[in-house]
Each structure stands twice: as structure tokens, then as C-alpha cells.
């Protein structure tokens with residue numbers, strides 16, 4: 464009986480609505496709809512915004528949906544009764560979100576809003592070449608009509624920023640390396656990655672404390688400088704050149720920076736790139752909040768600048784015997800990489816570097832003298848950071864890391880010897896690592912003293928005036 468009544472009323476409603484649409488004059492229909500909407504607004508003065516999970520022509524996962532999911536995660540744990548769990552960081556941790564048809568409340572500047580998680584399932588079978596989309600997930604935001612402006616202008620921007628920041632913290636940080644271009648295709652991407660799990664930090668980095676603090680301040684200022692860079696019309700990027708002998712901590716410094724900033728690292732192998740076009744394609748495929756690293760930049764002949772390499776080539780060629788000349792020519796011909804200095808300079812200055820923002824570009828070299836001045840000119844490399852041989856202060860950091868001591872009677876002697884020798888932090892660290900079970904602190908320090916004496920007596924040169932000058936000026940700040 465009840466079913467019959469329901470069917471009867473629905474049919475009557477449909478009939479009346481059809482009559483109304485077909486026979487009522489249009490201006491009367493408009494008036495009735497206008498007043499009808501006013502009545503509904505009066506009875507239910509709330510607005511709603513829906514955020515679908517997949518949007519656009521290619522049905523990409525919506526950034527807004529992901530940001531909202533992350534933003535609501537903590538709030539859902541507190542107030543939703545049913546939760547869903549998703550693995551992040553390649554399964555290392557879980558993100559909780561509210562289950563379907565749950566609702567959580569939020570407050571912004573004293574305004575109360577409600578978020579609900581929903582899904583719709585298709586009512587009929589669809590035939591498609593693509594896998595069927597079983598359900599459409601979406602978030603719905605409900606708020607009072609009178610707060611519409613503040614919600615659409617400020618609250619949503621706040622939710623997006625917060626959500627993105629939470630996502631950034633939850634994600635697995637990655638160390639990317641470029642694949643040879645012959646392998647690039649739809650299945651093999653330009654970059655391969657592994658989880659970036661380097662343990663280096665500024666605490667464990669051995670170097671002069673003031674210089675270390677200057678570098679930390681510089682990168683902190685950069686990270687917080689979004690508005691500043693915007694206001695001066697400059698791309699939000701920064702370039703560093705790390706130079707110093709092998710084993711002085713250049714790579715360790717990069718890892719410490721990446722960990723401090725929580726950025727990904729793109730380790731660019733220039734020799735695997737054929738030409739500037741490929742270089743550009745690779746760079747376009749990188750994301751913001753990342754450090755692009757080109758290690759040992761001087762090791763590619765082309766990058767030393769055409770003027771330098773031509774000069775060098777003429778000199779070398781005139782010194783060579785005919786057979787060596789032929790072998791050299793053949794080698795040059797088989798070397799594929801035609802990446803040029805101007806290609807690399809474009810990577811530092813070009814439009815690419817401003818896409819996505821928050822990019823740090825780091826070059827390392829053992830021989831700063833070999834670099835073309837164009838590469839390190841003012842404004843291109845913002846900071847030149849020298850990683851020098853181990854000084855006493857750097858040694859104290861290593862002693863604290865490796866031996867867990869802040870002082871010892873032998874420190875004075877070690878300090879004196881360090882002042883007279885060129886030993887890298889890597890070599891010092893090697894002497895502080897336990898070689899056998901049960902070795903005590905004194906044994907390590909004595910071993911280091913012996914090694915320092917051997918280096919000194921073995922003719923290790925004292926830093927010349929040029930090096931001394933550079934050591935005293937670890938960081939040569941360049942004008943921005």
C-alpha cells in the first residue's frame with residue numbers, strides 16, 4: 464500500500480512539473496524559481512563546495528583533493544569514528560583519513576565549517592576501452608552563506624598550503640640519477656630514484672662553526688624567502704659552488720643541506736647526456752623543493768670554457784707525438800657528450816630554473832682554478848664555499864661524532880699537528896674509526912697523531928699563501 468502511495472505521489476509530481484514547464488509563461492517560471500531558491504536559502508542557509516578526486520581531461524588526481532586529504536588527516540583521527548589508512552613513504556608510515564560518509568568539523572578565524580568524505584558508485588554498467596572507474600570519491604565542504612567570501616578567498620588557500628606542507632613531510636625523499644637517453648621511453652623515465660637516506664646533518668659536519676652557521680642561515684633564509692624573491696622579481700633559486708680537495712666533505716655537505724631542507728636530490732651525471740637539448744629535457748622533468756647537483760664539474764673538458772680548452776688543446780697538440788695525437792682524436796670522436804658550458808649556464812640561469820620554485824643548484828669541484836669564470840661569476844653562483852683541510856675545530860666535531868668526547872689531554876698536540884699538515888676530514892675520520900673490538904679513545908688519538916706526523920714528515924706541503932688566503936675566507940659571499 465505504502466509503495467503504491469509513493470508511486471502515485473511521484474507520478475503526480477512529475478505530471479504537475481511537466482505541465483508547469485510546458486504551459487507556464489517563461490517569466491513566471493523564472494520568478495517562481497527565484498523565490499523558491501530564496502525560500503530554500505532561508506530554510507537552509509549553507510553553501511557547499513565539492514572537490515572531486517580526479518579532474519580534467521586526463522583524469523589526473525586532483526592536487527586539491529590530495530591536499531585536503533592530508534589536511535584533514537589529523538582532525539579525522541580526533542573526531543571521525545571510522546578511518547581509512549594509506550601507506551606512505553613506500554610503506555614506512557601510515558596516513559589516516561576519514562572513511563566515507565564521515566564528517567569532521569573545522570574552525571578558521573572563529574568560523575565553523577564541516578568536511579565530509581563521500582563517494583558515488585555508477586548506477587549502470589559502462590562499456591569503455593579504459594578500466595572501469597568503480598567509484599568517484601570527493602570531499603564536500605559545508606559552511607554558512609555569510610562566510611562565503613572568507614572561505615573561498617582565505618580558508619581554502621590555507622587548507623591547500625597546510626595540506627601540501629603535510630604531504631611534503633610525509634613523503635619519502637628521493638635521490639634521483641639520470642638514465643641514458645637511449646633508454647628513455649614511456650616505460651623507462653628520464654630519472655631513476657632510490658630513497659634518500661643519507662645520515663649526514665649539519666651537527667655531524669666537521670668544519671669551522673661560524674662558517675657552518677653562515678651556511679645554515681643562508682639556506683634557511685632561502686627556504687623562507689618565497690615572498691622576498693617574488694617581491695624583487697627574482698627566480699626562487701640559489702646556486703652554490705663547493706670546492707676543495709677530495710675527502711673534505713663536499714658530498715657530505717650536500718646531503719646535510721638536503722636533510723636540513725627536506726628536499727629531494729637530483730644527481731646529474733653530465734657524461735650520460737648527449738647534448739644541450741637532452742639536458743634541458745632532463746631539467747624540465749625535475750620538481751621544485753630539490754637540489755640539483757653536478758659533481759666534479761671541471762672533469763668535463765667542454766665545461767672549462769671554449770677559450771680555455773682551445774688554448775689548452777693547441778698547447779697539448781703541439782707537445783704530443785703523432786700516435787698519441789691519433790689516439791686522442793679517436794677518443795674525442797667517440798665521446799658522445801656535447802653538453803657545452805652555455806648549456807650548463809642555461810641550466811643555472813634559464814627559464815627552467817624558475818619553474819616550480821625552491822631550487823638549489825650545487826656544483827662541486829676539486830680545482831676551482833680550472834673553472835671558466837663565466838660559471839662562477841657574480842649572480843650565477845650565489846655562494847662559493849670552500850671545504851678546506853681539517854682544522855682543529857673540525858677535528859673536535861669528528862672526535863665528538865666518532866669517540867663521543869669533547870676534550871682530551873692529547874687534543875692540544877693534535878691541534879698543533881693539524882696546523883702544520885694538510886689532512887682531510889675523511890683521513891682524520893678514518894683514524895678515529897675503531898679497527899678492533901675494545902680499542903680505547905687514547906689508542907685512536909695516538910693513531911691519529913702518528914698519521915699526522917707521517918703526513919707532515921712525508922713532505923705534505925704547507926698551505927701556500929694562496930690557499931692560506933682562501934682558508935681564512937672560507938665563504939666568499941658574492942653579491943646577490
Ligand SMILES: Nc1ncnc2c1ncn2[C@@H]1O[C@H](COP(=O)(O)OP(=O)(O)OP(=O)(O)O)[C@@H](O)[C@H]1O
Pocket residue numbers: 667668669670707708709710711712713714715716829850857887888889890892
Ligand atoms: N667535513 C666533514 N665532516 C664530516 N665528515 C666528513 C667531512 N669530510 C669528509 N668526511 C667523511 O669522509 C667521507 C668522504 O667525504 P665526502 O665524500 O663528503 O668528500 P668529498 O669532498 O665529496 O670528496 P670528493 O671530492 O672525492 O667527492 C664522508 O663519508 C665522511 O664520512
Ligand SMILES: [Mg+2]
Pocket residue numbers: 713714715758
Ligand atoms: Mg664528493
